[in-house]
Amino acid sequence: xxxxxxxxxxxxxxxxxxxxxxxxxxxxxxxxxxxxxxxxxxxxxxxxxxxxxxxxxxxxxxxxxxxxxxxxxxxxxxxxxxxxxxxxx
Amino acid sequence: xxxxxxxxxxxxxxxxxxxxxxxxxxxxxxxxxxxxxxxxxxxxxxxxxxxxxxxxxxxxxxxxxxxxxxxxxxxxxxxxxxxxxxxxxxxxxxxxxxxxxxxxxxxxxxxxxxxxxxxxxxxxxxxxxxxxxxxxxxxxxxxxxxxxxxxxxxxxxxxxxxxxxxxxxxxxxxxxxxxxxxxxxxxxxxxxxxxxxxxxxxxxxxxxxxxxxxxxxxxxxxxxxxxxxxxxxxxxxxxxxxxxxxxxxxxxxxxxxxxxxxxxxxxxxxxxxxxxxxxxxxxxxxxxxxxxxxxxxxxxxxxxxxxxxxxxxxxxxxxxxxxxxxxxxxxxxxxxxxxxxxxxxxxxxxxxxxxxxxxxxxxxxxxxxxxxxxxxxxxxxxxxxxxxxxxxxxxxxxxxxxxxxxxxxxxxxxxxxxxxxxxxxxxxxxxxxxx
Numbered sequence: 001x002x003x004x005x006x007x008x009x010x011x012x013x014x015x016x017x018x019x020x021x022x023x024x025x026x027x028x029x030x031x032x033x034x035x036x037x038x039x040x041x042x043x044x045x046x047x048x049x050x051x052x053x054x055x056x057x058x059x060x061x062x063x064x065x066x067x068x069x070x071x072x073x074x075x076x077x078x079x080x081x082x083x084x085x086x087x088x089x
Numbered sequence: 090x091x092x093x094x095x096x097x098x099x100x101x102x103x104x105x106x107x108x109x110x111x112x113x114x115x116x117x118x119x120x121x122x123x124x125x126x127x128x129x130x131x132x133x134x135x136x137x138x139x140x141x142x143x144x145x146x147x148x149x150x151x152x153x154x155x156x157x158x159x160x161x162x163x164x165x166x167x168x169x170x171x172x173x174x175x176x177x178x179x180x181x182x183x184x185x186x187x188x189x190x191x192x193x194x195x196x197x198x199x200x201x202x203x204x205x206x207x208x209x210x211x212x213x214x215x216x217x218x219x220x221x222x223x224x225x226x227x228x229x230x231x232x233x234x235x236x237x238x239x240x241x242x243x244x245x246x247x248x249x250x251x252x253x254x255x256x257x258x259x260x261x262x263x264x265x266x267x268x269x270x271x272x273x274x275x276x277x278x279x280x281x282x283x284x285x286x287x288x289x290x291x292x293x294x295x296x297x298x299x300x301x302x303x304x305x306x307x308x309x310x311x312x313x314x315x316x317x318x319x320x321x322x323x324x325x326x327x328x329x330x331x332x333x334x335x336x337x338x339x340x341x342x343x344x345x346x347x348x349x350x351x352x353x354x355x356x357x358x359x360x361x362x363x364x365x366x367x368x369x370x371x372x373x374x375x376x377x378x379x380x381x382x383x384x385x386x387x388x389x390x391x392x393x394x395x396x397x398x399x400x401x402x403x404x405x406x407x408x409x410x411x412x413x414x415x416x417x418x419x420x421x422x423x424x425x426x427x428x429x430x431x432x433x434x435x436x437x438x439x440x441x442x443x444x445x446x447x448x449x450x451x452x453x454x455x456x457x458x459x460x461x462x463x464x465x466x467x468x469x470x471x472x473x474x475x476x477x478x479x480x481x482x483x484x485x486x487x488x489x490x491x492x493x494x495x496x497x498x499x500x501x502x503x504x505x506x507x508x509x510x511x512x513x514x515x516x517x518x519x520x521x522x523x524x
Contacts, residue, residue: 010282010480011282011436011437011438011439011440011478011479011480012281012282012436012437012480013282014437014438015438016438031439031443031474032474033438033439033442033443034438035438035439035442035478037439037474037478
């Protein structure tokens, strides 16, 4: 069974081509400077094919897709998601 | 014992950075750099502390409840354990790039007590399995003091890991953990997208523990005196003491050490010796933690993340700046946003354009040239368009500055929209951001 997918846009890679919003306006929008932002952070497994297609069309490869792990798959807490972004230490 | 102290660092300590109170990591009346001999006399490098196993050290740090003192407040014990569990040889990086203009606590601590910081970092290196210690700063004087202390330690015959000091650029984002790692790896000192984080792949691709100067100093004392001693002051949420930097419209400014949880008003009145020009607003946690209304002081707001958080602000790096009633508050907010725009690494589009757009709008409002829909645009940027859209927290800092400013300077804003001015001069009192 396919899992839910978590979407992220790598803000450093995105240089406002805007293909994503053109191809899939249901999930992607552009801010007034043309940079992509997500309307939803997660999508159901049914949308997987579409999302992967859009990601492949991004000239900057800025759309990152990861599978959402089932809660029972996690043995121990991983620090990745806990450390605050961009702390100065 | 050879003591090498540069004249520069000595004057910096005695003239500008004289600590106000100093029960724990700071030392009272210490006017110059503490030598290794003095440090040993004060209880440094005890046999008991150094006879513990790596696991025991990490357990002590975890039990103490110590949190990182750079502004993010991540539990230090958890961080050390995560790095220790990574495979291979690790690196410990002492982050002394205190690039926040309102903060001088790490500088004061390093220039007076470098050996306390080094012992903490050495304990961390031993606990996580690191064979390399790196010291990253933007200030050559600090690098010199750290180097001198290290050589003192080396001459005493101690068996030490590899040591390297790196002087990076004096830019705000250059102090961010991944920016520091990037610079050491030979790239520009700019943050990267995460993951991978430094603890997974850091300096030379090796797992790297990046920790702030003050955090190491507390860690050394925790291993020496135990977690119960550490927790005997402060709050459960944030045990121990915190280093503050006092700035702005106070009779006395400087660096002080206080237990967490003390009332901000007491700090300003007793340590800052009062606010002769009244208080309009306060930046309690440096430039990235948002504005606090003066009213919060009268409601007994305390120096803890939750108490300040209830007012929409945060403790951050505890660099406190008081804005008096005698200057335009909106102008302070505008100068702060211009700082975020100027210091953007210009890597992420939303940060590059968003910080500049918010600074332009706030400046226009402060100058009395704003329209009422400018306020709505600012609010939309800060609440909906820009949050969480940068690779590091720089953009989020700017959005917090806008959201809190719109609240705190609400009346001011109305006056500026109606009359074009609040009648007070457009003069910045923010350290490093003077007009």
